[in-house]
Amino acid sequence: MEEPGTVYFTGTAGAGKTSLCRSFAEWVRSSGYDATVVNLDPGTESEAEGIDVDIREWVRLADIEEEYGLGPNGAQVAAADMIALKIFEVKQAVQELKADYVLVDTPGQIELFAFREASKAIVDALSGDRSVLAFLFDPSLARTPGGFVSLVMLSATLEFRFRLPLVNLLAKSDALSPEQLTEVLGWSDEPGRLYDAVTSESPTPDVQLSTELFRAIEAMGPLVGLLPTSAKEGTGLEPLYQSCQRVFGGAEDLEPSHAPTNE
Numbered sequence: 001m002e003e004p005g006t007v008y009f010t011g012t013a014g015a016g017k018t019s020l021c022r023s024f025a026e027w028v029r030s031s032g033y034d035a036t037v038v039n040l041d042p043g044t045e046s047e048a049e050g051i052d053v054d055i056r057e058w059v060r061l062a063d064i065e066e067e068y069g070l071g072p073n074g075a076q077v078a079a080a081d082m083i084a085l086k087i088f089e090v091k092q093a094v095q096e097l098k099a100d101y102v103l104v105d106t107p108g109q110i111e112l113f114a115f116r117e118a119s120k121a122i123v124d125a126l127s128g129d130r131s132v133l134a135f136l137f138d139p140s141l142a143r144t145p146g147g148f149v150s151l152v153m154l155s156a157t158l159e160f161r162f163r164l165p166l167v168n169l170l171a172k173s174d175a176l177s178p179e180q181l182t183e184v185l186g187w188s189d190e191p192g193r194l195y196d197a198v199t200s201e202s203p204t205p206d207v208q209l210s211t212e213l214f215r216a217i218e219a220m221g222p223l224v225g226l227l228p229t230s231a232k233e234g235t236g237l238e239p240l241y242q243s244c245q246r247v248f249g250g251a252e253d254l255e256p257s258h259a260p261t262n263e
């Protein structure tokens with residue numbers, strides 16, 4: 001059997017990771033493939049329904065707070081390290097389900113995921129050769145030039161840390177007006193437009209810094225092609241699937257495990 005395709009849903013807290021992960025799982029299943037949803041967020045209060053492998057079976061934020069007398073931030077840090085110690089149990093549970101796609105919902109606080117060594121160990125353990133990071137741009141941040149640039153840099157940080165291919169998604173695209181959507185997608189296609197927007201947003205820009213920063217952003221290339229998605233409206237899911245397939249090597253689809261229901 002071919003190795004499953006693994007997709008990590010990453011992004012700032014509230015960006016829409018959990019919602020998109022669930023919608024994408026439904027789309028994948030209705031297209032005739034098997035999907036395993038993995039929850040790696042020990043602090044989520046979302047119900048277990050719809051999750052196939054749940055880290056809360058091994059590590060729960062509330063228990064860590066109580067047991068070690070930690071506040072929410074300290075407990076998050078401790079939990080990140082504890083997850084790494086349980087990752088082979090998680091991996092085994094995932095492998096037993098033998099799905100075509102493994103969709104991983106990552107912890108709510110991105111700094112824990114992006115900057116801790118434990119997360120690197122977790123991703124290394126779960127990833128095979130067919131793995132991709134999906135980075136969600138939260139529209140409430142992405143719609144201002146400064147917020148957009150910050151998200152581009154965060155996305156690059158994740159790519160750099162995990163050394164995995166990455167696709168950038170604009171989440172909750174239904175929450176933007178058509179004009180805002182066009183503007184934001186324009187920034188991703190043409191760094192020159194983003195440069196103009198940033199320099200006109202700030203009345204006294206540090207021109208030297210901005211120019212150097214924009215050279216770096218232009219050099220990042222993969223920024224081009226920010227893909228609009230909406231879990232609420234179920235849009236952008238097929239393009240996301242196609243982007244993942246391209247990354248996994250070859251545009252060929254897997255043979256469906258069962259008959260598609262969405263055609």
Ligand SMILES: Nc1nc2c(ncn2[C@@H]2O[C@H](COP(=O)(O)OP(=O)(O)O)[C@@H](O)[C@H]2O)c(=O)[nH]1
Pocket residue numbers: 011012013014015016017018019020108171172173174175229230231232233
């Ligand atoms: N309008 C809109 N809201 C969304 C969408 N996806 C998620 N949300 C809302 O955004 C909030 C955060 O979503 P969630 O999936 O929990 O984000 P996470 O913290 O990144 O896992 C919730 O209130 C969701 O209802 C979407 O596609 N459109």
Ligand SMILES: [Mg+2]
Pocket residue numbers: 017018019041044105107108
């Ligand atoms: Mg979540």
